[in-house]
Amino acid sequence: MKEIILLLLFCHVASPVTHSLKFVHTGSTEVPNFPEFVAVALVDGVQIGHYDSNTKRTESKPDWMNKFIADYPEHLEWHTVRCLDAQQFFKDELQSLKQRFNQTGGVHTYQRTFGCEWDDETGDYVNGFNQHGYDGEDWLVLDLKTLTWIAPTPQAVITKQNWNSNNARLAYRKYFLSQVCIDLLKKYVHYGKSTLQRTVLPSVSLLQKSPSSPVSCHATGFYPDKGMLFWTRDGEELQDLMDQGEILPNHDGTFQRSVQLDVSSVKPEDWGKYECVFQLSGVKEDIVTKLDPAVIKTNNRGINTALVIGVVGLLLLLVICIAGVFICRRNNNGFRPANTLETSSAKAASST
Structure with a gap:
């Protein structure tokens, strides 16, 4: 019971x-x-x-x-x-x-x-x-x-x-x-x-305006308008951290819906425990999207932390190389090695 x-x-x-x-x-x-x-x-x-x-x-x-x-x-x-x-x-x-x-x-x-x-x-x-x-x-x-x-x-x-x-x-x-x-x-x-009476599954995305903003799970393109969207933690539906949005129509006759999750109190190591679940009436399988920082779309137009770190690393390496060239020139008092082709010609002339 x-x-x-x-x-x-x-x-x-x-x-x-x-x-x-x-x-x-x-x-x-x-x-x-x-x-x-x-x-x-x-x-x-x-x-x-x-x-x-x-x-x-x-x-x-x-x-x-x-x-x-x-x-x-x-x-x-x-x-x-x-x-x-x-x-x-x-x-x-x-x-x-x-x-x-x-x-x-x-x-x-x-x-x-x-x-x-x-x-x-x-x-x-x-x-x-x-x-x-x-x-x-x-x-x-x-x-x-x-x-x-x-x-x-x-x-x-x-x-x-x-x-x-x-x-x-x-x-x-x-x-x-x-x-x-x-x-x-x-x-x-x-x-x-x-x-x-058709059923159309949506595309689901995770959106976030800034690192401190709630994460919005957005499902769009589904039909009929009986789609349920909610967040879970360890498989159990959340209520206190969610902000459920209304079902809205799209111009093509399909529908969209979003649900926000307040992540301000969620520890980084616990993000993997959260999932966004979409359910459509008449469809057995759910669409499950894990709360993963790597797949969250932000207002940074696709620029992520890894890319920024990589660019900064390349710039730092370039600065080090340039600095090394200047140090080398200073230590050699401006001496520059002779042209290899000219040196070879001179040796050939002296030997004849």
Whole structure:
């Protein structure tokens, strides 16, 4: 029993194969060179569609989405109409919020994130979400269990009361997140299966700004976004010395993540006990990178201590040689040996 408990504590259990569909709508005011309204759709963190108030049309991103659009040509129009409605809603909401906060101008943003999650192994609906934010702060969050809006700030209470009194709209929100969104997600995953269900291992590097800075273990280029990255000492995962970073997207659809290790209290002779471990869902073997000063990349552009010592040694040897030549010349009072060719010619002439 004790062994089972320890196993659960120190093993990383593979997470279920969960896919997500997320819509992110952003409205803004007085942001230079940026549309007043932008909407993006993402499957498993990968952007599949884009709309903005300048073009007023939806554009699909990956190649597999073009196949989906070919089979469902009405989908782009459906999404565009929804975005046009959202664009007007965001414009009105921004004006209302600015008045509520006594704001006359300046840069302001209103954002809505909603979507769903689905487990393709069990076929179960996992989760639905819908949350709003204003100027980077939480504004309203939908609790699907109670089917009510929650207001994190006092200023949002009026809006919460108005939205909670609209039972028809609440029922539609639940229907969309638990059925429409899931149906869309299943179709997207079916068409993008070769891309969305692939596994790509990352390249892992150790980085350090200066000898006194933490060592960052950086993994980039992995897919899907279910990569775990952590430091271990003698095979046991560390917690107190680590600073875990968020998973961030790359421009090519892959992801990156980093985790820092504070080495200020680590003795040089103990560095070999530390390892950076990367684990990817669906892949059995881990990528393990030992904490080795020889492989750490720094801001010195590849100049390492051994190279510096070698160059200094060569310069010192050159100085010694030059000094030896001068000493030799001084001891010989400037005498220089005769040219070997001239000496040989003179000997030949005297012998005849």
